[in-house]
Amino acid sequence: MALHRSPAFTAIYNEIKNSDRNRVLELGPMSGGCFQLFSKLSCKIQVENFAESLREHLLSKSDISEFDVLSNLASYKEDDKFDVILVWDLLNYLNLGQVTQFFDYLRPFCKPNTLVYMLRYADKNIPHVPRKFSVKDKYLLELSDDDVRPRLMPHYSTMQLLRSMPGYYLQDTLLGQAGMLKGITEHVLRFLPSAESKHLISKSETTRTDLIKPPAVYGTKKHLSPSIAEVMSLLQSDDDFVVLDLGAPANRPEDDIVKRSGSYFRVDLFSMLELCRSQKTETLNLSVLDYQMTKKFDVILVWDLFNYCTPAQIQQLDRALSSISHSDTFLLSYMYTGRNHPSTPSRFEVVDGSRVSISTTSASFSSLKSVTGVSLLRLLESFGMDKTYAYRDGMDRNIIEYIFAFNERAAMMPLKKSG
Numbered sequence: 262m263a264l265h266r267s268p269a270f271t272a273i274y275n276e277i278k279n280s281d282r283n284r285v286l287e288l289g290p291m292s293g294g295c296f297q298l299f300s301k302l303s304c305k306i307q308v309e310n311f312a313e314s315l316r317e318h319l320l321s322k323s324d325i326s327e328f329d330v331l332s333n334l335a336s337y338k339e340d341d342k343f344d345v346i347l348v349w350d351l352l353n354y355l356n357l358g359q360v361t362q363f364f365d366y367l368r369p370f371c372k373p374n375t376l377v378y379m380l381r382y383a384d385k386n387i388p389h390v391p392r393k394f395s396v397k398d399k400y401l402l403e404l405s406d407d408d409v410r411p412r413l414m415p416h417y418s419t420m421q422l423l424r425s426m427p428g429y430y431l432q433d434t435l436l437g438q439a440g441m442l443k444g445i446t447e448h449v450l451r452f453l454p455s456a457e458s459k460h461l462i463s464k465s466e467t468t469r470t471d472l473i474k475p476p477a478v479y480g481t482k483k484h485l486s487p488s489i490a491e492v493m494s495l496l497q498s499d500d501d502f503v504v505l506d507l508g509a510p511a512n513r514p515e516d517d518i519v520k521r522s523g524s525y526f527r528v529d530l531f532s533m534l535e536l537c538r539s540q541k542t543e544t545l546n547l548s549v550l551d552y553q554m555t556k557k558f559d560v561i562l563v564w565d566l567f568n569y570c571t572p573a574q575i576q577q578l579d580r581a582l583s584s585i586s587h588s589d590t591f592l593l594s595y596m597y598t599g600r601n602h603p604s605t606p607s608r609f610e611v612v613d614g615s616r617v618s619i620s621t622t623s624a625s626f627s628s629l630k631s632v633t634g635v636s637l638l639r640l641l642e643s644f645g646m647d648k649t650y651a652y653r654d655g656m657d658r659n660i661i662e663y664i665f666a667f668n669e670r671a672a673m674m675p676l677k678k679s680g
Contacts (some may be wrong), residue, residue: 262395263675266440267404269447270434273376274399278302284342286370288312289349294396307343309335315354316390325354325413330362348379350391356414357425368454377429377450383436384444387412404442428454437536481620484613485655488593488648488662489518490615492560496521504530505558505564505585509608509622518562518611526558530566531606534574543573547581556606557587562607563594565660567632568602575632575640583643583667592644593620594632595660598651602659619657634661641665 277283281303287295287311299306314333319325346367350358372646382388388407395403423431429450436446496502501523507530519525533545561582567575582592608620644665651661 262406263442264397264440265404265442265445266400267402267447268435268438268441269378269380269449269580270396270402271399272433272449274298274302275377276376277304277344280311280344282644283344285345285347286343286367287347288351289347289394290390294398294678295394298396298399304345305333307341312351312391315351319354319390319413323413325356325359328355328359330355330359331366333363334363334366337370337394339369341370342375343367343370344372344375344377346371346377348377349394350380350382350388352379352383352422353387353412354391354414357421359416360422360425363564364429368428368452369453371428371454372455375452376432377448377452377609379448379450381416381446381448382412382444383416383446385416394506401440426450428452443674468493481618482657483655484617484619484657484660485615485653486617486662487615487650487653487656488664489611489617491648491664492518492591492593493611493614494601495559497501501556502560503556503558504560504562506562506564508562508564509606516610517613530563530578531569534566534569537574544572545574545577548576550581550585557585558590559587561586562609563592565595565597565602565606567594567637568597569606570632570641572632575637576642579641579643586643588665588667592665592667594637594663594665596632596637596663599663634663639664643668 283299283302283304285299285304285306287306287308296306311333313329318328322328322497352363355363378488386409388405389410392407393405397403408534419431419434429452432449432451434446434448435441441447445489496518501522502521504518504522506518506524506525506527508527509529509531528549533547533549537543537545570578603621605622608622610618610620612618632640634649645668646663647666648664649661652658656662
């Protein structure tokens with residue numbers, strides 16, 4: 262048996278612990294620890310033998326396509342609605358068609374905001390059958406040591422999986438945190454069937470615990486943003502607008518830009534910057550930006566993140582973002598005008614067509630030297646300056662807004678060293 266610290270499981274526990282009316286659907290073999298943990302929260306727990314049926318099939322047959330998903334899911338009553346569904350590692354052993362069957366069957370028994378926990382293996386060799394999970398407490402899981410063999414199913418991309426489960430969006434992806442077993446990625450999904458939430462995706466590669474305990478907010482102010490006004494005007498004319506948000510993770514389905522986007526993606530860039538600092542390196546792991554889509558991003562929201570990057574990191578981001586941009590892609594950045602700025606990035610929420618709510622999550626301010634606007638122009642070699650906004654009525658006077666436009670020809674030039 263191996264111990265695994267599960268930040269995603271902890272996050273789900275923390276979200277439901279203040280309610281005594283939760284129903285949990287357990288699709289893996291029920292452990293006494295899991296039952297005790299949720300029973301303390303007065304949860305009603307429905308236990309299925311789906312995982313055991315899948316284990317038996319894989320041990321006796323090699324063709325997973327012969328496994329009948331629907332016959333191994335229980336018949337529920339029309340008024341059965343679950344608040345949490347524990348899928349564990351089951352999706353590692355199903356093909357995409359079976360994933361669709363699985364989640365389509367569960368849709369009528371999900372409430373808006375039903376949480377789904379699942380775990381994926383990143384390696385080529387994985388346990389031959391679904392593992393058995395024993396819940397030690399709200400932080401720790403004990404995983405069985407099963408026979409490891411080459412995986413039968415491909416390692417589907419996150420996009421492939423999400424396209425196979427309409428109505429569910431990825432609230433957070435967690436990997437690489439202290440105590441997590443190597444090669445394991447955890448997902449927290451949320452069921453939001455409304456049209457406004459279609460294709461909502463958030464991805465995090467984080468060593469922090471934002472999802473478990475959101476940082477305190479020390480002040481919130483309204484900022485009139487001309488650059489956001491331009492983005493919102495574009496959204497009015499394009500139903501298929503694709504947005505990438507590099508800001509801090511937050512559960513923001515009511516954000517105006519989220520609601521109006523055709524597709525919305527989020528990457529927690531600051532957590533990657535923190536990871537670099539803890540490892541005393543400047544090299545960012547930008548594999549999280551490896552999106553495989555037929556359409557590239559129309560707008561990239563960097564917010565104030567460049568203020569916390571080194572020149573070398575901005576150049577890394579420039580190359581990574583250029584690969585997911587097209588000739589009409591815009592990049593928005595807020596740069597601070599003075600030497601002092603919050604020690605950690607602020608949180609930004611688009612309130613309406615031009616107003617942005619800015620929440621400061623740091624009680625202290627940094628006087629460390631940061632990248633200037635002039636330096637940013639030089640470092641973003643794949644993007645050219647389009648517009649600059651500063652000191653207008655309603656704007657925060659400590660912020661200068663930049664809109665950059667992707668320059669396809671510049672992106673093809675050799676990378677220059679920062680100096």
